[in-house]
Amino acid sequence: MSANDAGDRPLDVKFGLPRDVKFCKRCVISNQRPASTVEFKNRNAKQAIDFDEHGICAACRYHDLKYHRIDWDGRHRALEELLDRHRSKDGSYDVIVPGSGGKDSMYVAHLLKHKYGMHPLTVTWPPNMYTDIGRRNFEAWLDGGYDNVSFHPNRRAHRELTRLAFLNLLHPFQPFVLGQKQIGPKTALRYGVKLIMYGESQAEGGTNMAEAFQPVMDPKYYTLPRAEQHNVSIAGLSWNELIAAGLTPADLANYIPATHEDILEAGVEVYHIGYYELWRPQEKYYYAVENCGFTPNPVRTEGTYSKYSSLDDKIDGFHYYTTFIKFGIGRATYDAAQEIRNHHLTREEGVALVRRYDGEFPDRYFQDFLDYIGIDEARFRQTIDSYRSPHLWRKSGNEWQLRHQVE
Numbered sequence: 015m016s017a018n019d020a021g022d023r024p025l026d027v028k029f030g031l032p033r034d035v036k037f038c039k040r041c042v043i044s045n046q047r048p049a050s051t052v053e054f055k056n057r058n059a060k061q062a063i064d065f066d067e068h069g070i071c072a073a074c075r076y077h078d079l080k081y082h083r084i085d086w087d088g089r090h091r092a093l094e095e096l097l098d099r100h101r102s103k104d105g106s107y108d109v110i111v112p113g114s115g116g117k118d119s120m121y122v123a124h125l126l127k128h129k130y131g132m133h134p135l136t137v138t139w140p141p142n143m144y145t146d147i148g149r150r151n152f153e154a155w156l157d158g159g160y161d162n163v164s165f166h167p168n169r170r171a172h173r174e175l176t177r178l179a180f181l182n183l184l185h186p187f188q189p190f191v192l193g194q195k196q197i198g199p200k201t202a203l204r205y206g207v208k209l210i211m212y213g214e215s216q217a218e219g220g221t222n223m224a225e226a227f228q229p230v231m232d233p234k235y236y237t238l239p240r241a242e243q244h245n246v247s248i249a250g251l252s253w254n255e256l257i258a259a260g261l262t263p264a265d266l267a268n269y270i271p272a273t274h275e276d277i278l279e280a281g282v283e284v285y286h287i288g289y290y291e292l293w294r295p296q297e298k299y300y301y302a303v304e305n306c307g308f309t310p311n312p313v314r315t316e317g318t319y320s321k322y323s324s325l326d327d328k329i330d331g332f333h334y335y336t337t338f339i340k341f342g343i344g345r346a347t348y349d350a351a352q353e354i355r356n357h358h359l360t361r362e363e364g365v366a367l368v369r370r371y372d373g374e375f376p377d378r379y380f381q382d383f384l385d386y387i388g389i390d391e392a393r394f395r396q397t398i399d400s401y402r403s404p405h406l407w408r409k410s411g412n413e414w415q416l417r418h419q420v421e
């Protein structure tokens with residue numbers, strides 16, 4: 015299917031994506047889905063997730079292990095041992111739970127505190143622009159009885175980086191992701207806490223299979239050696255280019271990871287609960303509703319059929335819309351793929367949902383988004399279209415169409 019319409023020359027491929035577009039035979043993800051990125055090195059060249067010789071994606075292969083092979087009792091005992099090693103005797107903080115009041119962070123904090131008698135400090139890098147429902151869930155989280163450290167970066171710098179990341183990478187979420195990934199380890203250093211606990215493992219989406227077999231996150235995702243602190247790429251720009259664009263070293267400090275040396279010396283390690291228990295996102299949702307005051311979206315989330323994930327930032331919809339443009343997979347694809355793997359949907363149902371909702375334009379917060387990054391609609395459209403890879407998109411009249419859709 016890689017031949018072009020004229021049939022003579024192969025179509026151009028952006029971002030180093032696989033030229034032949036394939037969809038997983040079990041779920042609905044395609045082989046264009048990027049694997050985990052070291053976000054502060056991200057220059058838009060993508061490594062895609064693995065597909066095996068039977069046309070099955072790495073995430074589905076992980077779910078074979080998850081449902082049939084992994085010894086969850088053994089892993090549960092390992093979690094108890096880990097927490098026993100870290101639990102404080104005097105009530106001081108013994109674990110950092112990063113999050114902003116989504117279902118997963120609510121679940122992790124509640125589980126650690128109430129089931130395991132830990133003393134979590136919750137840490138928040140707030141969304142770009144809270145939605146009403148996001149703010150309400152964050153408040154409910156605080157009402158749950160945790161201390162919380164929230165860090166609000168210099169908003170001018172944050173908006174400028176978000177604008178540049180949209181223009182240079184079509185990745186407006188990048189500055190948020192950077193801040194959010196680093197706020198946990200940095201706060202751990204500041205408060206002398208060694209243990210950081212996230213929810214889902216990156217093996218769930220097939221983006222980092224090492225996490226299927228090890229509970230600790232590779233420090234390359236959240237540290238840099240001291241000598242390389244300026245060897246970064248943020249919003250598609252090098253340190254010198256960022257400074258030339260008017261950002262100051264102080265502005266940028268919030269997006270640069272902790273030093274490898276400091277993290278090592280302090281003994282800080284990042285774990286995820288998803289290594290220790292059979293993780294099903296829908297169960298976290300029910301748990302968070304029942305125990306933590308979590309409220310789902312009152313209306314269907316644009317671009318998908320679900321109501322309970324990635325609700326708190328008005329930019330969320332643009333994150334998924336930009337993945338739809340760059341990789342041909344949008345929010346409904348991610349949601350349906352996950353629900354098929356966890357046996358909530360058949361593949362047939364998933365395909366129908368993807369074809370109905372994927373790529374739906376996130377109209378609700380469009381003007382907010384344009385105002386936030388300070389560009390007009392014409393520039394937005396022009397930027398979007400410049401990121402459509404010819405091997406994924408064709409133009410028919412005024413309409414852009416995907417060349418390949420899941421079926």
Ligand SMILES: [Zn+2]
Binds near residue numbers: 042075
């Ligand atoms: Zn799959």
